Amino acid sequence: MDFTINFDAINLLVVFAATVVANILGGLWYSPFLFGNIWRKALGKTGQPEPMTNPAGTFIAGFVLQLIAASLLAAMLGPGAGAAEGIQLGTLLAFAFVFTATALNNLFERRTLIIIFVNAGYHVVAMGCMGAIIGTWG
Known part of the structure; x- marks a missing residue:
């Protein structure tokens, strides 16, 4: 098998921009505007989200x-x-x-299909968006 990855050809600015877009998408994805409420309900969380202990590090x-x-x-x-x-x-x-590994882990953790599809679905969409950005400008 001849599989070559050329790290020298990476446009770091485009990779950084794609990463920023994926992170913004994550903020929207898990917000009440998209899937945040569904995700929180499926996790059994009610009320206001508890504050993160180390948000910057996370x-x-x-x-x-x-x-x-x-x-x-x-x-x-x-x-x-x-x-x-x-x-x-x-x-x-x-x-x-990502989807298959997330689904596998979530199944053994007895998570619902909603949680699986919200979590793994984000990564599929984010990687597709990053691919579009990198493919266009990379």
Whole structure:
């Protein structure tokens, strides 16, 4: 199998921008405007969300993890891929690896299908968006 990843061809500015967009999407995804209320109800949480103990650390770690995913996606796409190829690869990778792993873990944790689809669905959409951005400008 000949599988080459070219990290030298990564446009870091585009990868950073794609990561920012994915994080903004996450904020919207888990907000009451989209799936936040459904997600919280499925988790059995009522009332106001409890404050995070270390929000800065959590968001920085989340950003770094998303940055790693965007970097690998950019390396796999290579320069000049185009939006369609970026969406396809990002969505395929997220569905094949993130969605299935999230679903597997959530099933053993006895989480509902709602939680699985909200959590894993975010990653599929986010990777597709990052792929579109990286494919277009990367």
